[in-house]
Amino acid sequence: MSEKAAQPETVENRPMTRIQRKKRETILDAALEVFSAEGFRGATLDRIAAEAGLSKPNLLYYYPSKEAVFQELMGGLLATWLDPLKAMDPKGDPRSEIMAYVRRKLEMSRDFPRESRLFANEIVRGAPTLGPVLETDLKTLVHEKAAVIRDWMHAGRIAPCDPVHLIFSIWALTQHYADFDVQVRAVLGHDDPFPGAEQHLETLFARLLGDTTA
Amino acid sequence: MSEKAAQPETVENRPMTRIQRKKRETILDAALEVFSAEGFRGATLDRIAAEAGLSKPNLLYYYPSKEAVFQELMGGLLATWLDPLKAMDPKGDPRSEIMAYVRRKLEMSRDFPRESRLFANEIVRGAPTLGPVLETDLKTLVHEKAAVIRDWMHAGRIAPCDPVHLIFSIWALTQHYADFDVQVRAVLGHDDPFPGAEQHLETLFARLLGDTTA
DNA sequence: ATCGCTTTTGACCACTTGGTCAAACCGGAG
DNA sequence: CTCCGGTTTGACCAAGTGGTCAAAAGCGAT
Numbered sequence: 001m002s003e004k005a006a007q008p009e010t011v012e013n014r015p016m017t018r019i020q021r022k023k024r025e026t027i028l029d030a031a032l033e034v035f036s037a038e039g040f041r042g043a044t045l046d047r048i049a050a051e052a053g054l055s056k057p058n059l060l061y062y063y064p065s066k067e068a069v070f071q072e073l074m075g076g077l078l079a080t081w082l083d084p085l086k087a088m089d090p091k092g093d094p095r096s097e098i099m100a101y102v103r104r105k106l107e108m109s110r111d112f113p114r115e116s117r118l119f120a121n122e123i124v125r126g127a128p129t130l131g132p133v134l135e136t137d138l139k140t141l142v143h144e145k146a147a148v149i150r151d152w153m154h155a156g157r158i159a160p161c162d163p164v165h166l167i168f169s170i171w172a173l174t175q176h177y178a179d180f181d182v183q184v185r186a187v188l189g190h191d192d193p194f195p196g197a198e199q200h201l202e203t204l205f206a207r208l209l210g211d212t213t214a
Numbered sequence: 215m216s217e218k219a220a221q222p223e224t225v226e227n228r229p230m231t232r233i234q235r236k237k238r239e240t241i242l243d244a245a246l247e248v249f250s251a252e253g254f255r256g257a258t259l260d261r262i263a264a265e266a267g268l269s270k271p272n273l274l275y276y277y278p279s280k281e282a283v284f285q286e287l288m289g290g291l292l293a294t295w296l297d298p299l300k301a302m303d304p305k306g307d308p309r310s311e312i313m314a315y316v317r318r319k320l321e322m323s324r325d326f327p328r329e330s331r332l333f334a335n336e337i338v339r340g341a342p343t344l345g346p347v348l349e350t351d352l353k354t355l356v357h358e359k360a361a362v363i364r365d366w367m368h369a370g371r372i373a374p375c376d377p378v379h380l381i382f383s384i385w386a387l388t389q390h391y392a393d394f395d396v397q398v399r400a401v402l403g404h405d406d407p408f409p410g411a412e413q414h415l416e417t418l419f420a421r422l423l424g425d426t427t428a
Numbered sequence: 429a430t431c432g433c434t435t436t437t438g439a440c441c442a443c444t445t446g447g448t449c450a451a452a453c454c455g456g457a458g
Numbered sequence: 459c460t461c462c463g464g465t466t467t468g469a470c471c472a473a474g475t476g477g478t479c480a481a482a483a484g485c486g487a488t
Contacts, residue, residue, distance in 0.1 A: 020464095037339065041256035045446060057448080058466055066446065117338050120393070124331050124338075125251065127396045134400035142401045159421070164401060165414035172390035173383055179334070180385075182341045186348035187356045187378060200379035207373070207421045234434095259476060271478080272436055280476065429488105436483070444475075453466065458459105 024062055027052045031069045036118040040070060040125070074129050077119055082138065084108070085167070088145055094152040095209055102170055102201055109178035110194045116178035142167055159210030166208075173201055238276055241266045245283045250332040253339070254284055288343050291333055296352065298322070299381070302359055308366040309423055316384055316415055323392035324408050330392035356381055373424030380422075387415055 030052035034043040045066055049059040063069045084104040088097050109116055127134055142164060149163035177184060177197050184193050244266035248257040259280055263273040277283045298318040302311050323330055341348055356378060363377035391398060391411050398407050 017464095039253045039256060039335075039339070042253060042339075044444080046444090055467060056446085057468085060447065061465070064447095120334070120338055121253075123394050123397050124334055125253070125256075127400075131396065131400075134397060138397070139401050139403075161417050162410055162414045165410055168390060168394075168398065168401075168411075169387055169414070169418065171394075172386045176382060176386035180337050182345065183337050183348060183352070184382065186341075186345075187353050187382075189353075196376055196379055197382075200376045200383070203375050204383065204418075204422050207424075208418050210421075231434095237435095258474080260474090269437060270476085271438085274477065275435070278477095431486105431488080433486090434484085437481090439479090439481105441478075442476095445473085446471105447473105448471080449469090451467090451469100454464090456462095458461080 020062075027054075027059060027062055027069065028073055031073055032114050032118060035070060035073065036114040036121065039121050071129060073118070074122065077115060078130055078133060078137065080115065081108075081119060082141055085141060085145055088148065090148045090151075094149075094157045095206075098149070098158070098166075098170075098209065099202070099205060102174065102205055103198065105170060105174035106177065106194070106198055106201060109174050109176075113178040113181060116175050120175065120179040159208065161208065169208075170205075173204070234276075241268075241273060241276055241283065242287055245287055246328050246332060249284060249287065250328040250335065253335050285343060287332070288336065291329060292344055292347060292351065294329065295322075295333060296355055299355060299359055302362065304362045304365075308363075308371045309420075312363070312372070312380075312384075312423065313416070313419060316388065316419055317412065319384060319388035320391065320408070320412055320415060323388050323390075327392040327395060330389050334389065334393045373422070375422065383422075384419075387418070 027048070031043070031048050033051055034048045037043075038047075043066075045056050045059060048069070049056045052059065059069075063072070084101055087104075088101050122129060146163040146167060149158075149166065152158050153160040153163070177193060188196075241262070245257070245262050247265055248262045251257075252261075257280075259270050259273060262283070263270045266273065273283075277286070298315055301318075302315050336343060360377040360381060363372075363380060366372050367374040367377070391407060402410075
């Protein structure tokens with residue numbers, strides 16, 4: 001059987017040398033750069049290869065196809081994206097837990113804008129790749145955490161509102177600063193928008209959740 | 215001089231017949247459909263032509279190039295997009311004016327999701343086409359309206375916060391329901407998300423601006 | 429019917445792009 | 459050195475793409 005290229009760490013294949021793993025990392029990073037800026041169809045293997053510092057056939061030696069690169073990239077993405085929400089602790093203080101989530105999400109927009117844009121791109125296009133997993137993993141997690149938030153509200157610890165839409169709001173407000181970066185900077189004149197954004201979101205969610213101090 | 219194809223209503227050309235105008239409309243609508251779903255590079259002239267019910271060379275008879283179609287589409291878009299903000303009346307009641315803007319913007323997400331996605335796509339890609347106009351028209355308008363809002367805040371008619379980020383928030387929260395539609399529906403299970411969204415945004419902005427009734 | 433105009437189309441082209449392949453390269457073990 | 463595995467590449471291909479062009483088809487007015 002002609003195994004075309006190394007799979008992540010497949011069945012009976014050597015688990016891949018350190019160098020292989022590193023090259024694949026490099027490729028993935030280059031792919032992230034290009035895919036997030038140009039979209040799936042806009043990205044070309046040539047550009048990704050160039051960005052990674054190798055030739056197109058060489059890239060195809062490490063990944064069997066453009067699709068494959070994209071899918072591996074996408075694979076890790078959703079997990080990374082949902083981790084902060086997963087970290088929200090039902091036993092913690094409601095206000096701190098939610099605010100910590102907001103802050104963490106805003107940090108991600110600042111520190112990983114490419115990932116955010118890649119994700120946005122995928123969703124805007126109708127989630128052709130990670131569509132199925134949205135209806136399972138994502139849906140489950142959101143409803144689970146929404147239930148937690150609802151309990152907090154029923155216990156009177158934060159002001160009531162629709163907890164699912166609250167989560168949407170957090171996503172929308174934080175990711176906006178990564179995905180619509182150029183627009184934000186066009187208005188704000190190229191200063192770093194994040195300090196102001198943090199301050200604003202602090203205020204917004206404090207009031208939404210029922211501020212006790214202001 | 216060999217004029218290639220009819221321009222909008224150019225210099226010494228006939229102002230274009232009703233039929234011509236209509237065909238161009240059809241093409242523009244087809245282009246909106248395809249561009250918003252696939253992005254600029256993902257869209258093909260063949261698909262747009264097919265969607266519009268004509269052949270590729272025939273499409274090229276009405277528009278000189280793919281770029282030209284895209285640009286005309288983009289041209290009208292920003293104006294349409296900013297109109298509701300323009301409509302915010304400095305002499306009106308602060309709370310009603312802002313809430314009306316929010317509602318209008320949410321309606322647009324519901325009724326013109328393709329336009330919203332096209333816009334999102336353009337911005338995410340770094341606004342290669344309408345970049346310049348962001349730094350002029352958009353920036354000016356936003357700061358103008360931000361000033362109005364700031365006055366309202368200083369007059370104590372609504373609770374204070376950063377007015378520019380407030381506008382960003384309105385954009386983010388409303389457009390989210392168009393641009394991330396699949397994600398929203400994946401979580402909400404394909405019911406119409408808009409009634410819930412409206413209710414939620416009503417609550418959110420009421421509290422942010424200083425609710426007097428709840 | 430025929431002229432003159434706009435509209436429509438089939439055939440075609442140049443270029444890009446994802447992907448293949450056989451040959452060359454390289455670095456360590458014998 | 460030589461062999462041998464993994465690695466790298468130049469040349470190539472088929473399909474898809476944006477765009478051209480000359481010829482044909484409509485069609486209203488004479």
